[in-house]
Amino acid sequence: QKEVEQNSGPLSVPEGAIASLNCTYSDRVSQSFFWYRQYSGKSPELIMSIYSNGDKEDGRFTAQLNKASQYVSLLIRDSQPSDSATYLCAVRNYGGATNKLIFGTGTLLAVQP
Amino acid sequence: KAGVTQTPRYLIKTRGQQVTLSCSPISGHRSVSWYQQTPGQGLQFLFEYFSETQRNKGNFPGRFSGRQFSNSRSEMNVSTLELGDSALYLCASSLGGVGSNQPQHFGDGTRLSIL
Numbered sequence: 001q002k003e004v005e006q007n008s009g010p011l012s013v014p015e016g017a018i019a020s021l022n023c024t025y026s027d028r029v030s031q032s033f034f035w036y037r038q039y040s041g042k043s044p045e046l047i048m049s050i051y052s053n054g055d056k057e058d059g060r061f062t063a064q065l066n067k068a069s070q071y072v073s074l075l076i077r078d079s080q081p082s083d084s085a086t087y088l089c090a091v092r093n094y095g096g097a098t099n100k101l102i103f104g105t106g107t108l109l110a111v112q113p
Numbered sequence: 114k115a116g117v118t119q120t121p122r123y124l125i126k127t128r129g130q131q132v133t134l135s136c137s138p139i140s141g142h143r144s145v146s147w148y149q150q151t152p153g154q155g156l157q158f159l160f161e162y163f164s165e166t167q168r169n170k171g172n173f174p175g176r177f178s179g180r181q182f183s184n185s186r187s188e189m190n191v192s193t194l195e196l197g198d199s200a201l202y203l204c205a206s207s208l209g210g211v212g213s214n215q216p217q218h219f220g221d222g223t224r225l226s227i228l
Contacts, residue, residue: 032216034217043203043219043220044156045219046217046218049214088156090217100161100169101146103148106155
């Protein structure tokens with residue numbers, strides 16, 4: 001089982017719709033969760049960070065965390081063609097000598113005009 | 114505030130050579146992490162440095178090494194290059210600190226091609 005799993009997609013949504021991206025993780029001691037956006041040929045860009053159960057909103061983006069079910073999701077409201085990119089979920093684990101940021105393989109989002 | 118700066122942006126090498134990549138973190142950031150990104154494997158963690166000490170290491174062979182200087186700048190070295198080392202190498206910095214949960218911010222990366 002991969003430590004951080006994401007559906008590779010592509011996830012295709014029409015312009016103006018809500019895009020829902022999901023991520024599951026295997027280590028129950030994970031404490032920090034991040035969403036990055038990566039355009040083709042570019043480096044990852046931080047969108048959201050979330051540390052507590054529940055929802056966190058920032059503009060059109062909402063991150064949702066459920067530690068009991070070990071999943072974190074990202075909702076993008078009013079999706080725009082410029083949102084088309086790969087979205088990477090990252091989980092930071094603590095414990096012992098481990099303090100690594102582990103990335104999923106990313107979900108490719110395509111917003112259709 | 115300047116972001117994470119990686120040099121060079123592009124590099125072409127041949128098998129058997131060695132290469133050194135450089136990373137200057139965001140001012141005030143003391144933690145620097147290195148990742149390898151390939152289309153098939155995604156982002157793979159190489160190592161993390163904090164206050165000139167390697168704090169974590171990924172599952173890469175000993176040909177991959179790194180170091181961090183007192184000004185938090187970091188270098189990554191790959192010796193005896195193989196074709197499979199062709200990848201985008203990304204550096205990310207964060208404030209760091211024990212148990213830090215601060216996010217990492219990435220540089221633009223160095224694209225390494227091995228011929």
